Amino acid sequence: MxxxxxxxxxxxxxxxxxxxxxxxxxxxxxxxxxxxxxxxxxxxxxxxxxxxxxxxxxxxxxxxxxxxxxxxxxxxxxxxxxxxxxxxxxxxxxxxxxxxxxxxxxxxxxxxxxxxxxxxxxxxxxxxxxxxxxxxxxxxxxxxxxxxxxxxxxxxxxxxxxxxxxxxxxxxxxxxxxxxxxxxxxxxxxxxxxxxxxxxxxGPVADPTLTNRPKAPGMKYRHYAPNVPVLRLPNAGLDTARAFLAQHAGEKVGLLLDDESLNVLAPFDPSVLVWNLGPKTHPELAAARLFDGLRRLEAAGCDIMLIASYDETGMGLAVANRINKLSQPLKEEDA
The missing domain is CATH 3.90.870.10 (DHBP synthase)
Known part of the structure; x- marks a missing residue:
């Protein structure tokens, strides 16, 4: 190197x-x-x-x-x-x-x-x-x-x-x-x-028209995902998160959440691994920490991960774009 x-x-x-x-x-x-x-x-x-x-x-x-x-x-x-x-x-x-x-x-x-x-x-x-x-x-x-x-x-x-x-x-x-x-x-x-x-x-910037011949990277294929399932927690979904953690008790669960959510959900079972994405009001911190967190939790042997959602404004748009491409929405049956 x-x-x-x-x-x-x-x-x-x-x-x-x-x-x-x-x-x-x-x-x-x-x-x-x-x-x-x-x-x-x-x-x-x-x-x-x-x-x-x-x-x-x-x-x-x-x-x-x-x-x-x-x-x-x-x-x-x-x-x-x-x-x-x-x-x-x-x-x-x-x-x-x-x-x-x-x-x-x-x-x-x-x-x-x-x-x-x-x-x-x-x-x-x-x-x-x-x-x-x-x-x-x-x-x-x-x-x-x-x-x-x-x-x-x-x-x-x-x-x-x-x-x-x-x-x-x-x-x-x-x-x-x-x-x-x-x-x-x-x-x-x-x-x-x-x-x-x-x-x-x-002035105004338009959203892309999707075609089978993308002009740029990141437009057509699944991206950014670790080799374990990642489920996306809806906004204001802390009750759903609690149900999810109860259902997966004893499993090695990785949480990539904003610090406000983590503070409310704590304390955690020892099998739960936590990666703090920073304050929800500062998505630029989540952007800087997102991919490292995914890789570290994967390397630690997580069976499944739960990740926060972000509003699609400011830097939150870029963070939400990456999260949406690497995860699936958390459904009631998953929790």
Whole structure:
């Protein structure tokens, strides 16, 4: 494992990328599984390593405007406004591609997803490589996204050229994705930039129209789930939670709940494992803690997990999006 604070490690990682290898690296959102984004063969390895469907496009990560100009057509006004306001940062834009971008990156579409990450290790690695990096989340497809280096190693072992350890990521969920090739722009995936923040810059943002050819990651397939069942607790559902815990007494139950709910439900049986997602009024804390909690409770041997629901406003929209994709609603018969 390479250390992000060491220049010699970053140079070694960049050399591995230039040679066509796969390197996992930290961003402010989650860890990415990087390949030379202009090398079709290297990008194809991402799909094989992750078990990722071929129609699920990749995101190209850049470190300066010159890289952007090499891979996309001139930005439309909405795209320029969002880039000026939120780049570098947890925002991905869907833009018109140039022929320099391999078809494998875009799933054959005439658009490409692009992000300029706001993380010193990611930026240094891209600059050292000298190429945009294709980098979906560094997890096996369908698994919780990685927010620490050990999450990557748990999924891939020694399959990769290496992992750069940059500590825990700050945002904890993937980037917001906005398609600015349509009018009005369309929010394809909620993430680290809220819908409200987007609309403060460019006006109304539409919800996506689902198709069989997704323009962005996270639109079509089940994502983010551990290998044990996760049931979603409805808001104001503490009586339901008590019934659930009574029904599963003696089992190893994992609870991923806000601290207010945990305080009301406590004390717990020793078989219950608890992961605090923070105050319900601060969903950005839940975003930062969500995927790590899922992986830690799974590693601790939970038989089943119960997770909180979140209101779909502000950062709660991104948290709810991830939770809804990884869980099933808790039904009366389950409690």
């Amino acid at each position: 390479w250390q992000g604070a060491k220049d010699e490690d970053l140079q070694a990682a960049a050399a591995a990328l230039r040679a066509g290898g796969l390197v996992a690296f930290p961003t402010e959102t989650v860890y990415g599984l990087g390949a030379d984004g202009l090398n079709a063969a290297a990008c194809a390895q991402i799909f094989e390593a992750k078990g990722r469907p071929q129609d699920n496009p990749l995101i190209l990560h850049i470190a300066d405007r010159a890289m952007l100009e090499d891979i996309v057509e001139p930005l439309p006004p909405a795209g320029q406004a969002l880039a000026d306001r939120f780049w570098p940062g947890p925002l991905t834009l869907i833009l018109r591609r140039r022929e320099t971008v391999p078809d494998v990156v875009t799933a054959g579409l005439d658009t490409v997803a692009v992000r300029w990450p706001d993380h010193p290790v990611a930026q240094a690695l891209i600059r050292a490589t000298g190429r945009p990096l294709a980098a979906p989340s560094a997890n096996k497809s369908g698994r919780p996204s990685p927010t620490q280096a050990w999450h990557v190693q748990a999924d891939f072992g020694d399959e990769l050229a290496g992992v750069i350890d940059g500590g825990q990521t700050a945002v904890g969920v993937e980037s917001t994705i906005v398609d600015v090739t349509v009018d009005p722009p369309s929010l394809l995936r909620p993430g680290g930039i809220t819908k409200e923040a987007l609309e403060a810059v460019i």
